[in-house]
Amino acid sequence: MTKMLMKGNExxxxxxxxxxxxxxxxxxxxxxxEIPEYMSKKLKEVGxxxxxxxxxxxxxxxxxxxxATGVRVMTASSxxxxxxxxxxxxxLAAVELPAVIVDIMRAGPGLGGLGPTQADYFQITKxxxxxxxxxxxxxxxxxxxxxxxxxxxxDLADEYRTPVVIAADGILGQMMExxxxxxxxxxxxxxKDWAATGxxxxxxxxxxxxxxxxxxxxxxxxxxxxxxxYIKPRVQRWKSYKTEDAEFIIVAFGTSGRISETAVDLARxxxxxxxxxxxxxxxxxxxxxxxxxxxxxKGFMSVELSTGQMIExxxxxxxxxxxxxxxxxxxxxxxxxxxxxxxxxxxxGLE
Amino acid sequence: MKKVxxxxxxxxxxxxxxCPGCTHGIIHRILAEALEELDLIENAIGVAPVGCAxxxxxxxxxxxxxxxxxxxxxxxxxxxxxxxxNTVFTYQxxxxxxxIGLAETISAAARGENITSIFVNNSIYGMTGGQMAPTTLxxxxxxxxxxxxxxxxxxxxxxLPLLLSHVEGSAYIASVSVDTPKNxxxxxxxxxxxxxxxxxxxxxxxxxxxxxxxxxxxxxxxKAIKWLQDNMQTHFTMGELKVKE
Ligand SMILES: Cc1ncc(C[n+]2csc(CCOP(=O)(O)OP(=O)(O)O)c2C)c(N)n1
Ligand code: SF4
Numbered sequence: 042m043t044k045m046l047m048k049g050n051e052x053x054x055x056x057x058x059x060x061x062x063x064x065x066x067x068x069x070x071x072x073x074x075e076i077p078e079y080m081s082k083k084l085k086e087v088g089x090x091x092x093x094x095x096x097x098x099x100x101x102x103x104x105x106x107x108x109a110t111g112v113r114v115m116t117a118s119s120x121x122x123x124x125x126x127x128x129x130x131x132x133l134a135a136v137e138l139p140a141v142i143v144d145i146m147r148a149g150p151g152l153g154g155l156g157p158t159q160a161d162y163f164q165i166t167k168x169x170x171x172x173x174x175x176x177x178x179x180x181x182x183x184x185x186x187x188x189x190x191x192x193x194x195x196d197l198a199d200e201y202r203t204p205v206v207i208a209a210d211g212i213l214g215q216m217m218e219x220x221x222x223x224x225x226x227x228x229x230x231x232x233k234d235w236a237a238t239g240x241x242x243x244x245x246x247x248x249x250x251x252x253x254x255x256x257x258x259x260x261x262x263x264x265x266x267x268x269x270x271y272i273k274p275r276v277q278r279w280k281s282y283k284t285e286d287a288e289f290i291i292v293a294f295g296t297s298g299r300i301s302e303t304a305v306d307l308a309r310x311x312x313x314x315x316x317x318x319x320x321x322x323x324x325x326x327x328x329x330x331x332x333x334x335x336x337x338x339k340g341f342m343s344v345e346l347s348t349g350q351m352i353e354x355x356x357x358x359x360x361x362x363x364x365x366x367x368x369x370x371x372x373x374x375x376x377x378x379x380x381x382x383x384x385x386x387x388x389x390g391l392e
Numbered sequence: 393m394k395k396v397x398x399x400x401x402x403x404x405x406x407x408x409x410x411c412p413g414c415t416h417g418i419i420h421r422i423l424a425e426a427l428e429e430l431d432l433i434e435n436a437i438g439v440a441p442v443g444c445a446x447x448x449x450x451x452x453x454x455x456x457x458x459x460x461x462x463x464x465x466x467x468x469x470x471x472x473x474x475x476x477x478n479t480v481f482t483y484q485x486x487x488x489x490x491x492i493g494l495a496e497t498i499s500a501a502a503r504g505e506n507i508t509s510i511f512v513n514n515s516i517y518g519m520t521g522g523q524m525a526p527t528t529l530x531x532x533x534x535x536x537x538x539x540x541x542x543x544x545x546x547x548x549x550x551x552l553p554l555l556l557s558h559v560e561g562s563a564y565i566a567s568v569s570v571d572t573p574k575n576x577x578x579x580x581x582x583x584x585x586x587x588x589x590x591x592x593x594x595x596x597x598x599x600x601x602x603x604x605x606x607x608x609x610x611x612x613x614x615k616a617i618k619w620l621q622d623n624m625q626t627h628f629t630m631g632e633l634k635v636k637e
């Protein structure tokens with residue numbers, strides 16, 4: 042396979058097309074705009090449709106309409122736009138529609154800035170919109186992972202009938218790296234017999250979830266809850282780095298995960314047995330990565346581009362057994378590996 | 393004996409939940425008849441709104457998608473772009489398409505989106521119990537304009553079909569009413585024309601239908617029809633407002 046040098050955002054777009062994504066609806070926003078731009082050029086070549094919507098609200102609802110007819114569809118945005126998509130995400134989750142939504146996170150709150158952040162962690166993983174639901178959330182740390190996870194996202198969406206979010210940040214979206222495109226998967230996926238395609242030769246379908254009684258409402262919610270529990274053990278992904286003999290572990294995803302890998306190497310040079318767990322699925326949170334490690338480790342540190350959001354999930358897994366510390370950067374700033382090591386040593390008294 | 397009238401196949405067997413005298417029911421029937429007569433029951437994909445008609449997905453015999461409040465036209469756009477071979481329609485209230493979803497409505501018209509949107513204007517928010525709508529008339533009392541809509545404070549009602557008829561990209565815009573048998577027939581004709589516009593690929597079609605809400609207007613069904621004739625038909629532009637050849 043030949044390698045190509047590609048920007049993260051374009052790699053996501055190309056991977057989507059190669060996964061059979063036929064429609065893209067979006068509204069431009071930095072630093073994710075290369076995704077709609079690429080789609081507007083390339084989707085046509087494969088007989089697909091690109092449409093620039095009047096807003097992110099419209100875009101996510103166009104995604105909803107297209108997905109309801111059983112076709113692979115994607116939208117992409119950055120944090121303020123992702124906020125606007127939350128109502129639509131709740132509706133997608135409620136009627137169990139597969140779709141891929143990309144959030145190339147930028148600094149908030151409010152208009153914030155264009156710099157990278159991971160501060161959408163809460164709104165992406167904890168539902169964000171109203172009601173009890175979780176999209177599957179995939180967090181790449183390299184451009185190659187942006188390709189691989191985008192392709193996987195379409196399969197996961199169809200397999201579990203759920204929206205899947207790719208959570209990256211402005212650095213990953215803009216960075217160029219060599220990538221290769223694996224063949225699209227040939228996974229046996231369920232037939233979309235629920236889709237609205239015209240009621241020819243079959244009963245009509247309703248793709249909706251309006252509940253006129255609380256009893257039906259409860260039944261629907263229990264169904265979704267069961268589905269979440271089914272997904273949880275099955276799709277956890279993570280990368281462990283030098284954790285076998287680790288006495289301390291950093292937990293970090295995406296860009297901060299990448300920087301933390303260097304921090305681990307720096308600390309090891311000083312004789313500190315530091316390791317890294319890099320969650321790739323943010324929901325479900327990769328609890329399995331901590332299995333068998335909790336007894337050997339003296340402490341964890343969550344490193345994030347936020348004031349500390351994923352740390353809440355780390356604490357739930359660690360469950361008070363050892364201290365969980367935090368180091369973060371905000372507002373578009375990223376830490377140097379040295380800063381991470383310095384903070385780590387200070388917080389664990391290793392100076 | 394010759395059967396001269398029967399239930400259209402465009403409707404399921406489900407009994408309507410609409411209030412007595414509410415003209416949503418008439419509109420459902422003529423829309424369903426239009427689907428049947430144009431042989432669209434097995435082809436159409438309808439989009440239900442949030443509003444009193446939020447449950448219409450169980451009444452129409454075609455495939456249906458339930459949208460969020462105001463987003464039916466965006467949902468319909470997604471469905472149509474994914475499956476251009478299907479005839480796609482939305483059924484929306486005045487709040488749905490004229491307030492919270494106004495951007496979607498105007499943008500779809502401007503794009504010449506090849507879908508048909510049915511706009512049920514009852515000058516009030518029926519579903520939520522009678523609040524002011526974007527089409528509430530000056531002086532009209534609602535639960536959020538208890539002293540009558542004061543344009544100085546609450547602004548003016550919007551004449552959506554008139555506005556859309558000025559948007560390049562809209563192909564068929566009609567403003568009709570279901571207050572008399574004659575007008576019911578004319579409304580059905582407009583619905584069919586809307587669907588035909590779409591089937592011929594001409595662009596966005598929008599049929600505004602004046603409708604009553606006896607419950608929230610606080611009137612008997614007969615009084616409500618009279619109020620619609622005296623107040624709504626005189627305020628809103630009526631007739632075919634745009635017919636693209
Ligand atoms: C985002 C959102 N905002 C508000 C509501 C509450 N709501 C439901 S229907 C409705 C208005 C209904 O009025 P209209 O669209 O005119 O339809 P009608 O019920 O009169 O037929 C409102 C405000 C909602 N469901 N979702
Ligand atoms: S509340 Fe009004 S619009 Fe709704 S069903 Fe009753 S009469 Fe019709």
